[in-house]
Amino acid sequence: MANTPPVVSIGNHSLLSNHWQRIEPWLTYSDADGNPAQSFQFFDSGTSATSGYFWTPTNTHWAANTIIDVAASDLSDVWLSSGSVSGAETMWVRAFDGTDWSSWTSFTLTTTPNTPPVAAINDQSLHVNTWAKVENWLSYSDANGDPATKYQFWDSGTSATSAYFWTPTNSHWAANTTIEVSAADLTNLWIQGGSTTGSETMWVRAFDGSDWGSWDSFTLTTTNSVPVATIGDHSVHMGQWVTVSNWLTTTDADNDTITKYQFWDSGTAATSAYFWTPTNSHWDANTTIEVSAADLANVWIQGGSATGSETMWVRAFDGTSWGNWDSFTVTSTVNTPPVAVINDQSVHVNTWVKPGNWLSTSDAEGDTITKYQFWDGGSAATSAYFWTPSNAHWAAGTPIDVSASDLDSLWIQGGSATGSETMYVRAFDGTAWGAWDGFTVTSTNTAPTVAILDHTLNAAQWAQLVNWTSVSDADGDPITKYQFLDGGTDANSGYFWTSANSHWAANTVIEVPASNLSDVWVRGGTAGGSEAMYVRAFDGTSWSPWDGFALTSLPNHAPVATINDQTLHLNEWSQVSNLLSYSDTDGNPATEYQFWDAGTGANSGYFWTSGNSHWPAASVIDVSAAAVDDVWVRGGAATGSETMYVRAFDGIDWGVWHAFVLTTVV
Incomplete structure (x- = not known):
């Protein structure tokens, strides 16, 4: 059966100049027998150097009037580039189904003109020496939707103090130099504001891969707000020293750091106030005094040696510009010394107190008290005394200087013995010492x-x-x-x-x-x-x-010791402590006992102790109360009766003898 050739077609298309298009999405293939395409052939009749052309991985620019063979499996690798200028040209395509080629099908590729991109930057202001990223100012547009591939910049400011462009390859681009930056590197382009105020014109344009846009000019203005230094009018005592920094207020709208100050004194009288610095202990009037901000704390004013007023000036420099002069009046006044008073006080011996809690101070001009002096008139070794962290026992008759800020660290200890002494206090207002005020400190004690x-x-x-x-x-x-x-x-x-x-x-x-x-x-x-x-x-x-x-x-009551009449068998033993009873009205314990045996017969009973196994009759037997268990009595060797005696001693008195009868039975 005969094969039916395939059919392939591409419609006419338009592309912007220098734009790429893959062929595959445009191409339509059909085969009545259902055979797949095996290969394609393309042909370009556009012979102009600016016309469009085919591209494959094996040839990046196929010459016109050349048959281009492409396997169907490689069709996705075939691209078409539009011309570099506008115009139209005819191209062809056919397909092979493994048996037959289709007919050549022509299509028209029209290259349309490119619209150049537009890059613009509005007029900008920068603070002196401040950096800005150009990317944040730049706007870009392209009617054809093409992205920018690169930019060019131009700076017309030729002054040594004007603003300039910076890139990683050049930290200071010279004026009137074309600066080309790829779009990918735009984020690395910076502008630094000038080192002085002023304006200059700069330019920018963009390239979309085909055409450069027009140059767009913008004005860059370098600005600076001058600082404002002010000092209010002040009164000082004659000869009083004050630090200017305590009076000075400085502001800067740009938050610039103040780098230096200038001062001016218009008071020409020999007795007027004046400025002092470490480099000049008395600045002449009508002289510009320049001081770095770091040394501001070293600028002082001394009040005049006579009363009166004068005008002084101050201004500040922010590293770029001087602010306006600000005038202020300094009035020298008479000083009234301060008054410090402590009333008489009583302190318990060896007790610690803070004299600051007793102190009252006043100053007619409202001057701040800067220090105090104390004095102890008590010279006795046992008298009260002052204590400070630097001296645990200030000697009497010694001036003790204490700054007002350290007053809370001053103590008095009451004397180690009772008595009174006079102490003193005076205050200093920064200009003059007040008079000494005496107060009595009495060390007291109430006996127990x-x-x-x-x-x-x-x-x-x-x-x-x-x-x-x-x-x-x-x-x-x-x-x-x-x-x-x-x-x-x-x-x-x-x-x-x-x-x-x-x-x-x-x-x-x-x-x-x-x-x-x-x-x-x-x-x-x-x-x-x-x-x-x-x-x-x-x-x-x-x-x-x-x-x-x-x-x-109370009088002592003699104790009572008793033994009841007893009966024992011949030669029978009995422990006396078992027979003995003791009592004492005062509750005193017995300390010792005495025993007596009146039986004189050879065969009569008798007493026994470990110290004597047979106490003879009519003998006083002394036994401590602790040893009374050691006393025994023995029945006689023959029957009969006899009288024995006992008495007790309570440590004070002996009780009366108590008689009891011992009877010996068989």
């Missing part, structure tokens, strides 16, 4: 009060004085020690005891630290009666008055 009530003790009874003693101090001072005294001289009277002395003699002062008060005891006398004792307390400064109290010792 201590009391012990009258007490009664049994004979030889012990009591701890801490439980009897009450003390108070009106100043709240802690008690540091106590003294005691015993007025009872009788040998049997009560007495004081401490761990340092177990029996303090009468009429002896006993001194005890307050921390050891619990170590002081009193013992009742061994005979009935009363005696006077005394106590006083010390608060670290003063002793309280002696407080007397009566200690009454």
Whole structure:
């Protein structure tokens, strides 16, 4: 069966000059037998050097009247470029389906003219020496939608102080030089404002890959707002020094840093105020005084040596321009010295106080007090004194200089003993010292009060004085020690005891630290009666008055020791402590016992102790209360009865002998 050749067609098309178009989207292919295209051929009849042409990867500009073979699989790599100038030309295409070629199909490519792009920059203002990125000012448009590929700039400002262009390849482009910048590098193009104020014309144009646009001019104006320095009118005392920086106010609309100042003094009188700097201690009137901003703190004005007024001027420089002169009046006035007063004060001994809390100061002109002087007239070693961080104990008769800002750091300590002394204070207002004001500081102390009530003790009874003693101090001072005294001289009277002395003699002062008060005891006398004792307390400064109290010792009641009549078998033993009963009206314990055996028969009962296994009859047997368990009684070796005796001692008195009968039975 015969093959039907394929059919291929391309419609007529227009392209802007120098524009590219891929062929594949324009081409239509069909085959009645359904055969796919195997290859294509193209042909260009446009022989002009400015006409359009085909492009493939193997040939970037196919010559006119040349058959161009392209496999169907490479069709997407075939491009068509429009001409570089306007015009029309005929081109052809045909397809091959593997058996037959289609007929050649012609189409017309028309190149239309390019519209050049438009680049524009509006007139701009820059602060002196300020940088701006040109990209932020630039506007670009292209009627054909072509992007800019590059720009050119031109600067007509030839002054050495005018603005200029900057690129990474040239940090200062000379005036009247064409500066070409690719569109990709536009962000790296800067303009710096001039180093002085003024205006200049600059230009810009753009290239869209085909044509340059027209030059667009714009005016760049370098601006600067002059700084404003002002000083208000002021009054100073005659001879008073003031720093100008405390009066000066400076503003700059551009926020430029002030680099220097100029001052001018019109006061020509020999007694008028004047400027002072480290380089000139007395600037003449009608002289321009230039000072760097860094040295402004070193510019002073001294008030005149006589009263009067004069006009002075100031202006500032911001690195580019001087501001206008600002005038101000300085009036020299008479100074009234300040008045510092402290009223008489009382201070507790060794107590710290701030004299600043006592001080009142006034100044007729309202001058600020800058410092004070203090003086201490108390020369005694125990008198009050001044303290500052630089001297912990200022000697009497010494002027003490204290700046007003440090007044809170000045202290007075009350004397270590009571008494009065005169101190002084005066103030300085920056020009003159006021008169000394004397004030009395009295170091005071209220002696403590201590009391012990009258007490009664049994004979030889012990009591701890801490439980009897009450003390108070009106100043709240802690008690540091106590003294005691015993007025009872009788040998049997009560007495004081401490761990340092177990029996303090009468009429002896006993001194005890307050921390050891619990170590002081009193013992009742061994005979009935009363005696006077005394106590006083010390608060670290003063002793309280002696407080007397009566200690009454009650008479002693002798103890009672008894043993009931007993019966024992021949030679039977019995422990006496099991038979013994003891009592004491005063509650005193027994300290010792005595036993007596009246049985004289050879076979009678008898007492036994570890110290004597057979106490003979009619012998006094002394036994300490602690050893009473060591006393035994034995029944006789023969039956019969006998009388024995016992009595007890309570440390003061012996009780009466108590008789009991011991009967020996079989």
